[in-house]
Every structure is written in C-alpha cells, then in structure tokens.
Amino acid sequence: MTAAPEIGSARLRSEDARLITGRTNWTDNIQLPGLLHAAFLRSPVAHARITAIDVSEARERPGVIAVFTGADLADEQGSLPCAWPVTEDMVLPDHPPIAVSEVRYVGEPVAVVVARDRYAAADALEAIDVDYESLPAVLDMESAVREGADLVHADKGTNKSYEWVFEAGDIDAAFRDAPVVIERRYVQQRLIPTAMEPRAVVCSAVGDEYTLWSATQIPHILRLMLATVTGIPEHRLRVVAPDVGGGFGSKLQVYGEEVACLLLTKRLGRPIKWTESRSEGNATVHHGRDQIQRLSLAADSDGRIRGLKVDLLADMGAYLMLVTPGIPLLGAFMFNGIYKMDAYHFKCAGIFTTKTPTDAYRGAGRPEATYAIERLMDELAGELSLDPLEVRRRNWIKHEEFPYETIAGLTYDSGNYEAATDKARQLFHYDELRAEQADRRDRGDPVQLGIGVSTFTEMCGLAPSRVLGSLSYGAGGWEHASVRVLPSGKVEVVTGSSAHGQGHETAWAQITADRLGVPFEDVRVLHGDTAVSPKGMDTYGSRSLAVGGVALYNACDKVIDKARRMAAHLLEADEKDIDFEGGAFSVRGVPDQSRTLQEVSLAAFAAHDLPEGFEPSLDSDATHDPDNFSFPHGTHLCAAEVDTETGYVKIRSYVAVDDVGKVVNPLIVEGQVHGGLAQGIAQALYEEAVYDADGNLTTTTMADYLLPAASDLPTFTTDRTETPATTNPLGVKGVGEAGTIASTPAVVNAIVDALRPYGVDDVPMPCTPERVWRALRGGGPEHSTRPGAGGGLGSATEDSRSEA
Amino acid sequence: MPRVSIEVDGVKYDDDVEPRLLLAHYLRDRLGKVGTPIGCDTSNCGACTVLLDGMSVKSCSVLAVQADGQDVTTIEGLGDGQGLHPLQRAFHQEHALQCGYCTPGMIMAALDLLRENPDPSDEEVREGLEGNLCRCTGYQNIVRAVRRAAGDLSPKPAQQEATR
Numbered sequence: 001m002t003a004a005p006e007i008g009s010a011r012l013r014s015e016d017a018r019l020i021t022g023r024t025n026w027t028d029n030i031q032l033p034g035l036l037h038a039a040f041l042r043s044p045v046a047h048a049r050i051t052a053i054d055v056s057e058a059r060e061r062p063g064v065i066a067v068f069t070g071a072d073l074a075d076e077q078g079s080l081p082c083a084w085p086v087t088e089d090m091v092l093p094d095h096p097p098i099a100v101s102e103v104r105y106v107g108e109p110v111a112v113v114v115a116r117d118r119y120a121a122a123d124a125l126e127a128i129d130v131d132y133e134s135l136p137a138v139l140d141m142e143s144a145v146r147e148g149a150d151l152v153h154a155d156k157g158t159n160k161s162y163e164w165v166f167e168a169g170d171i172d173a174a175f176r177d178a179p180v181v182i183e184r185r186y187v188q189q190r191l192i193p194t195a196m197e198p199r200a201v202v203c204s205a206v207g208d209e210y211t212l213w214s215a216t217q218i219p220h221i222l223r224l225m226l227a228t229v230t231g232i233p234e235h236r237l238r239v240v241a242p243d244v245g246g247g248f249g250s251k252l253q254v255y256g257e258e259v260a261c262l263l264l265t266k267r268l269g270r271p272i273k274w275t276e277s278r279s280e281g282n283a284t285v286h287h288g289r290d291q292i293q294r295l296s297l298a299a300d301s302d303g304r305i306r307g308l309k310v311d312l313l314a315d316m317g318a319y320l321m322l323v324t325p326g327i328p329l330l331g332a333f334m335f336n337g338i339y340k341m342d343a344y345h346f347k348c349a350g351i352f353t354t355k356t357p358t359d360a361y362r363g364a365g366r367p368e369a370t371y372a373i374e375r376l377m378d379e380l381a382g383e384l385s386l387d388p389l390e391v392r393r394r395n396w397i398k399h400e401e402f403p404y405e406t407i408a409g410l411t412y413d414s415g416n417y418e419a420a421t422d423k424a425r426q427l428f429h430y431d432e433l434r435a436e437q438a439d440r441r442d443r444g445d446p447v448q449l450g451i452g453v454s455t456f457t458e459m460c461g462l463a464p465s466r467v468l469g470s471l472s473y474g475a476g477g478w479e480h481a482s483v484r485v486l487p488s489g490k491v492e493v494v495t496g497s498s499a500h501g502q503g504h505e506t507a508w509a510q511i512t513a514d515r516l517g518v519p520f521e522d523v524r525v526l527h528g529d530t531a532v533s534p535k536g537m538d539t540y541g542s543r544s545l546a547v548g549g550v551a552l553y554n555a556c557d558k559v560i561d562k563a564r565r566m567a568a569h570l571l572e573a574d575e576k577d578i579d580f581e582g583g584a585f586s587v588r589g590v591p592d593q594s595r596t597l598q599e600v601s602l603a604a605f606a607a608h609d610l611p612e613g614f615e616p617s618l619d620s621d622a623t624h625d626p627d628n629f630s631f632p633h634g635t636h637l638c639a640a641e642v643d644t645e646t647g648y649v650k651i652r653s654y655v656a657v658d659d660v661g662k663v664v665n666p667l668i669v670e671g672q673v674h675g676g677l678a679q680g681i682a683q684a685l686y687e688e689a690v691y692d693a694d695g696n697l698t699t700t701t702m703a704d705y706l707l708p709a710a711s712d713l714p715t716f717t718t719d720r721t722e723t724p725a726t727t728n729p730l731g732v733k734g735v736g737e738a739g740t741i742a743s744t745p746a747v748v749n750a751i752v753d754a755l756r757p758y759g760v761d762d763v764p765m766p767c768t769p770e771r772v773w774r775a776l777r778g779g780g781p782e783h784s785t786r787p788g789a790g791g792g793l794g795s796a797t798e799d800s801r802s803e804a
Numbered sequence: 805m806p807r808v809s810i811e812v813d814g815v816k817y818d819d820d821v822e823p824r825l826l827l828a829h830y831l832r833d834r835l836g837k838v839g840t841p842i843g844c845d846t847s848n849c850g851a852c853t854v855l856l857d858g859m860s861v862k863s864c865s866v867l868a869v870q871a872d873g874q875d876v877t878t879i880e881g882l883g884d885g886q887g888l889h890p891l892q893r894a895f896h897q898e899h900a901l902q903c904g905y906c907t908p909g910m911i912m913a914a915l916d917l918l919r920e921n922p923d924p925s926d927e928e929v930r931e932g933l934e935g936n937l938c939r940c941t942g943y944q945n946i947v948r949a950v951r952r953a954a955g956d957l958s959p960k961p962a963q964q965e966a967t968r
Contacts, residue, residue: 012896019904020892020911022839022879029838117833119822196843196851196905196939245841245905246939278844501903501940667899674942675902702848702937710930710943 006510006520007730010667013506015499018243025242027200027215028275035202036065038261038274039121041111041128042284043103046139046354046695047152048132050101050110058113058127063120066268067128068260069111070098076263078229080319081254083221083474084326086350090162093153093352095319097229097256103132104152104318105356106696107283112260114272137695141292141313141351152318152352161316161350162325166332168407169343174307178298182379188368189765190290190315190689192705193361195500197245198281203261204271213240214258217247218538219498221475223530225254225322230262237262241528244500248679249360250285251500252540253322279700287689288361290315291328291368297376303384303391307343310335310372316350317357324357325350329471330365330459330541333408337373338417338457338633339395344407354695360540362679363737366458367744374454374745375752375762382756388453388749389421389430396455403726410459412631413726416659417455420721424635424657427717433639441757446645449652450754452638454746460734461546461630478625479548480535481555483512485563485618487605489598491516491523493555496536497548498528502736503668504544508552510664511730515556516597517583535623542630542734545664550728551624558620563600566618569611570595570603630725632733634658636742640750644758647773649685649751651714658738659721662731666720669735673718676739682708683740684747688766706766808872812837813881821868827861828852830868831878839880840908843937850936853909854878860916862909862935879908882915890956891915891949900949902940910936914950923954 018024055067070077080095098109111128115121136150143149144159152159175181195215202213210232216222219239227234244251261272276284294311314328328348336344363370377395381388397404399416406412430451437449462468465476480496493512495504509523526532537543560580567585568575577588586594595603600618603609607616639652656673663669686706690698699705724731744765751767752760755776763775805820812835821830831837831854840863843851847865854863855877863876882889891911894900901907910933917924917932924932929950930943938946 013899015904016896016901019901019907020879020888020895021883022837022908024839024841024904026838026841026905028841029832031836118829119824194939196849196903196937197841198843244903246903248939278846278849503902671899671902671941671945674944675940676942678942679939701846702844703846707848707937707939709934709937710947711934713930713943715926715947716942716944 006514007664009510009665011506011510011520011665013503014509015503015505026197026245027202027213027242030202030213030273032202032204032271035271035273036114036116036268037118037121038264038272039113039118039125040109040257041125042280043099043106043108043110045103045132045134046106046137047135048103049135050099050103050130051133052131053111054129055111058124061120061124061127063116064113064124065116066114067111067124068264070096070100073098073263074100076230077259080256080259081225081229081322082320082324084323085472086164086325086329087162090325091156091158091160092320093156097259104354107356109256112264114264114268137354139353139355139691139695141315141353144351144353145349152354159352161320161352163347163349164329166346168409169307171307171309171343171345174343175296175298178306179301180299180380180383182297182376182383184295184376184379184762186293186295186372186375187764188289188291188293188371191288191361191683191687192282192689192699193248193250193285193288194705194707195246195248195250198276198278199251199255199257199285200275201258201261202271202273203265205265205269208236210236210262210265211238211240212258212262213242215244215251216241217244217251217498217500217540219528219530220496220536220538222254222258226258226262229259232262232266238531241498241500247500248362249288249364249540252360253286278702282700282705283356283697286321286359287317287356288358289368290358293368293372295372295376297380299380303380303386303394305339305341305395307341308335310346312348314348314350315355315358316352317355318352319357321357321359324359326471326473327358327360327365331369333410334366334369334459335373336407337370338397338455340397341407355691356697362676362740364541366737367680367741370456370458370741371745374456375748378453378749378752379761382761389425392453392455411628412457413628414723415457415631415633416721416723417633420633420657420659421455421635423719423721424637424655427657427719428637428653428655430637447641447643448754450640450642450750450752452640452746452748452750452753454636454742454749456636456742457631457633458738458741459629459631460542460737461626462541462543463629464627465625475537476625477537477543477547478623479537479543479551480621480623481548481552482621483555483559483619485559485597485601487602489518489522489601491518493523493525493552494533495525495527495548495552496533497539497544498536499539499544502539502544503665507545507664507668511549511552512556515553516559517581518597542736545732546630546728546734547624547626549664549730549732550626551622553730554624555620555622558622559618562620563597563618565611565614566600566604567595570600626727628727630733632658632660632735632738634738634742636746638746638750640747640754642751642754642772644776647769647771647776649767649772651681651747653717654714655717656739656742657719657721658735659723660735660738661723661725661733663720663722664732670718672735673739674716676737677716677743678708678713680740680743681713681747683744684765684767686712686766806869808868810871810874810876812876813878823867823869825868826864827866827868827871828863831863837878837880840878841905843905848937849906850913851906851909853912853936855912855916860913879911882911891953894949894953894956898945898949898952900941900945906936906938910938910946914953917950918954918957922958924951926951
C-alpha cells in the first residue's frame, strides 16, 4: 500500500505533454469571434513634448476600426500603478498608459490603432502624424543628480525619486584606523529580461463581464490593479494567465498595453488582441539591474571585515512601475552576504532617466548586492594575498552559529557554508587548478587561467507580510491553496501561485500525493485564472514552493483532519484512535478495519450519514504567511581561460553546489539552477541594453542584444548539500533565482583573478573581449558604441576600470 | 492575391494570401496551426522553426508564397499519430524544457541536425542549435535530450547486422 515517497523523486513533468506536442495555450493562440487587433504607435525620441497628433488618415485606412491617442483616453486611462512607495516623500510621477502630452523614453506608446487584422493595424501606424518638440534626454545618473541637470519630469523639480538609508552598528568606528580599506565603483549594467514568449493580451466583454488573458506572472495582482486603474469593478473582471512562456520578472508588471486593451474592449464592445514584436518588447518591457555602486569595505589585517558602506544610484527609468523603487531595497539586506561584520551603512537613491522603466529581473536586487560583496571579498583577498576561499572562511557564519541575526537585521535560519564549499572545492579540483594557474603564470602563457569564487546566500520566498508592510510595500506575501477530494477520490488542487515554466503541476501533485496517500496521477493542479483560483499572490521572488507549497501542505493536513473525523464516524471509533497511513484510515490496533480516503470522500459527498455539524464533501483551504524569508545558499566556482592577446574569455569549467534545503523534485531544481546560471553568466559576459547619446535604445533586436546560445555556454557541474529550512514544515528554500545571483560574480572574479598579475583589478560588465583587452592595457576610451561591444552609454558614461 | 498550395502536416491547403504574409502567420492565423510560436522578428530565436520539404527553416523569415507547392512539417505533425517522436520523448525524459516556448522550434531544428549528423557530440549539438534560443534551461538538458534521441533514432547493432 505504501508507495515510494513522491517528495524527493525526480518525477518527469506532467506539463511537458502539451508543450512538446504543440498543444499549448499561449495567449496569442486565442481566437474569438470578431477579434480585433491592436497596434501601438511608439515614441521614436527619448524626450519630447507632443505638440500635435493627426490620426485622421489612419482612421481611413482599410480594415481600421478605431484610432485613439492618449488625449482621447485621458479621462479614463488613469495612471499605471506603483505599489511600493519606499519613502513617504518619494517622487511618484503620473504614468499614463498612453502618453498624453510628453514622452520620456523611446518606445513609450503615443497612440493605438484597432484593426481587423494585425497587418492592417501595423500599416495604419504609418499614417499617424505626430509633432514632437524636442526636450533634453537624461541618460547618465551621476549627471542627473547634479545641480541644474536637465529634468525628466520638469514639474517635479528633481531627478531623484527617493533616498533610502539603512544603518547598523558604528560605521565610523569600523572605518577609523582600519588597516585595510577597499573602495570600488561597480556598474550593474542594464539588462533586458527577454522571456521567450513576447507579451500578449486578449480581452473580451460579455455584457459588463470582462475577461483579460495576458502573458503575465501575476493574474491576481493584475486583476486588482486593472480594476483600480480602469474603474471596472474587480468582481466583473476575470484575469487568466494561460500557458505563459517564461517571465523572469518581466511579466510581474501592470503594463499600459493591458490597460489599453481593456479600455478599448469596453469602448468598442469587441474582443481585442495585442501581441508585441520582439523589437517592440525590447524597448518597452521593463528592464532590469542598472545601478552604480560605490562601495567601501574596512577590514583588519587578518582579513576580518569591520564594516561595509554602500552608496547606490539606481536607475528607475522614466517612470515608477509596479515595484520599481523597491528593487534596490531587496538588495539592501544582502550586501553583507554570508559574512559577519560590526557595522553596515546602506544608502540608495532612485534616479529618473529618459530610458525604459526598470523593475524586477531574476534576482531583483540580490544579484546586484551579491556581485558587490563577492567581488569585494576577492579584492580583499588580493590585497592581503590570501586565498579567496580562506578570506571568506574567516568571515562567514559558521554552521553551528545558526540561527544567526545578520548586521542587516535578518535572521538566517539555517545554512552550512563549510559543507557546500568543501563539496564544490572537491568537484572543481580546486588545488589542481590553482597549480595549473601558477604554472601558466610562470610560463607567461598568453592564455591565463582564472578561478572565480562566489559563496552566496539570498533572501527569497517573498515574503512575510509584516516585513513587506514595514518596507511600505502595498500588499502582503502570503499564498493560498485549496484541496478538493472529488467524489471519485480524484483530487483537484488549486494554487494561487501562477506557474510559467516552474513545473508546479508536477511538484504540487507530488506534495499532494505524498500527504494524501493518493497516486500522483490522481492529482490535477489548477492555477492561473482568477475564476478558478480566487486568491493568490502569484509567482516571483522564488516564492512558489517556500510559500505556496507550504500553503498546499497545510491544506492537505486540513483535508486529512476533516476526513479523519468522517472516518471515525464510519468506523464507529473515537477520532483520537484513528491512524492515517498510505491513503487509508484505520482504528489503532485494529488494522483490518479501515476506510480509504476515496471511500471517506464518497461518504462525505453522499452525506447520508455525517457526524454532527460536519459539512458535506472533503475539501479545504489554507493560506500561508511565512514568518521569515527563505535563505538558499551555495558555493560556485568558475574556471575561466582568458586570452591576453585577444581578450576572449572561455569558461572552462563551472561547479555549482547549491543548498536549497529539502527538494521536492531534483530534476526541476537542477533545471532551475542551469537556467539561472545561464542568465547570471550572460550578465557577466554578454548582455547589455545600450542607449546611444540621443537616448535611442540600440539593442532592440536579438541580433543586437546578445542572449547566449547553446554554443556560448559551458556544461555545468551541479550538486547540492541539504540543510533543511527550519522555518517551514517542508524544510524547503527557494531555488528560482539562486543560480543567477551566484554566477555573475563567480565569472567576473575568475576573469579578474586571471589578470591580477597584470595589474587588473576590474573589468566592467559585460566582459566582452574588447573590454578585457582594454583592461589589460590600462583602460582608455572605447572606440565602439556598437551594442555588445561594451561601449556607448549603456548604463553609465564613465566605466569603472583599473587604475593600473 | 496570389494563390498557394501548401501541404502542412499531411493536409493540403489552397489559399489566397497577401504576398507579404509570413509563413509563420499563415500557419498560426490562417490554418490555426498554433503549435508553432513566434519569438522574435529578426530570425534570431528559432522558436518558429518548421521543416520545409524536410529542411529546417524559420517560418518567420519565409513568405507563405515561397512555400507554394511545398511540404511543411510542424511540431504538430511529428510522431506517428500514436506516440511521441523520439525527440519529443527525449526532451521530456531529460527535462529539456521549462516554459516550453522554444521547444517546438528546438525540436524541429534538432530533427534537421540529426538528419545531417546522426551521432553528434555535445559540441556539435551546441553548434548545430545555435540558431535556436532558450531562456530557461541553460541548454544543458537540451544537449542531453538531442544526444539521447540520436541514440534512440540510430539503427540498433542488431538491425545493422541484419541489413549487412
């Protein structure tokens, strides 16, 4: 009767069946009778006043149903929401879904055409005539905060949205007479999240009931926000996230196109579809990262850290979107990493520029923080001629010190940095590679070997609602699940988290099968539709399992409790004497008298003979609000060969040992790590959103924005240590972002490690051959503003590089 | 409007099409063959890869009129109608997909790769699929899946013996 445990087994995914056969329900697949197509005219300039728009010719084009400007919709389109006012005096500009009087980034919508098909809609855009009166582009954050700078929002009188400060310990004392002080300026370049499925929206109305399908990560949040912005009552609006082709944070948003499609459906009484092109999306899907980090680390001569000062400029782009201002705060508690220190000072200013707004991208704040501290640890090791692993060991929290309250005020519940590091070191053949490195250095080999270390942790599983509240976030961080045991004994599970590649349909069925003792195949997981899943906080921040999975665990327990009562009634025994094992209830000591869960479910459904006060049918609801974040950690080691003559970097080997606590499905976990590594390595080596001097995005296509292909990435060696989380009954931690957070500093540390004998102590990201080559030659101006060549005004005009 | 005659997954279609209509849009919007998704507009991502007379093409960079008189195979036409094609099965077994958006194109491109090179090395798979982008998997399991399918598709030693 007792099957092998599902939790921990490498179940092949249930969702694959439709994905590998082309039977997927992407939003753009949806067809409805009379469906119209929308296309948006977008600003071709970074900053300008709209002085006139003539849409009359466009309206006459064949197949065109309607054309609207921002002014036409001004009374009803509202302002796109920002749910995270990080300070009381934060500057929060209006953000009309379609610009009315001024445009502030290339790609901002200025008009929308609705036509019979997508070709006709695109054609009509060419017939719209807009007059722009040019205003100055604001591109560089450091200049934008100077006195007299050109302004993105003239009426606000400043380009600074907010300043947010966190202090702990006596930072002045930590730096006073410190034997070692390391000061660095690192740039987190701007990235484009690039989910493979472009955004798409379909909207329809039947009477005053609206349904909006969107390629979104957040159907529940989107429903509430769209109701708030458009005035369509929340209970008249259903939001569906059908199959969604990846998000990585980019679909954790309330987009102007979603608002516009809803309003146009309301106005025209016809269903409307909009699907973006990739080049449209590169310019208008929110971007990620984009910080200038000024860092100071004080240490004793034995390498012990005394204190850390962080001064950030974070590019908000032109507007504050859903959680734009909060992203750097998600890193604020992570700059200290896994290390102990006496004092910490964090200051962040959110800056407006005339660029695409930024917001969450895989890791959201924590990759930036982890990069800073892990790069600094290598610099500290270099300064003291210590092995980078040794300097970390002298500072990290020892496994016997957990739970540990960090200088940033978080309580890390569990971890074992020693174990992960030992395992990684062994898999990597650390000592052999160090020997080879020494040999290549001695020989003056033109191809040098570098070893990069990243011993990271991160805070995920967003999040305890009270903590989010204390940071002024507009909502909570709980998650919901319900379990319905159907009369036949089959089980439906409803989850409020909204999968878009994470494998919930498989992992949730595994948890349920184990808890209820039913076959895996008997469980169906429903999600992503507000009519099916009425409550939820959706999927982001590596929260699904650590929060939603625990809600499901609790909902299963509740169903068993209810069934136990029914079983006791059927078996004419006291509830206290009923055991539940392998999907059946029995009277303790009388194992031959038992009832299966299926039998109990049918009896509860028939309801002919129920215990006093028992409500018919077997079902339950549970909402879980965690007490703490989840803190996965790990040790990543990267060996990179750097050609000193060409600047070309080749990753020779990459070892990732992650500790994500208990694992429900090791196959899915390994897949998450692989994908995370790819995105983190891509930040280190390949990707950058580049703007030219006029504020035009020059990386609008996949030909210009270098998303790595299979041939650009190494084969990874992944392994795990398992230190269960102590803050949830499953012992699980988040895994979705860990690989991305850890890998970027591992790669750059490897490159700098290879070149340290040449006096190089930094290479700005992405570490393209040209940038590596220039760093080796003492810096100097870059000749190229080509995308991917590491030039232009990507994220800053002044690149930080070696003084050597 | 030009008239085209195209066989898609074993069914013959005769249609009048605008000369500029992309094959990808013809498949999706006119025929309802939505198993083939579109991921970009510069033929970089390969999500829309199909076979045109047995050769892989990115259907966003082929006009429907260019496919006139030819045979198109999409992900929906793979397999024998009963079970999965060995590549589809291998992608499932090796967990070579997460969101799955790139998967149809990746499988169709891999099919063409294995036609040209029935026993590719890891490196050859990586180079052979460099025109198809995936944002979820880091490619490692895709490489495994293609090599596994290569093994499943190659004649077994016993069969080789029999045909000798």
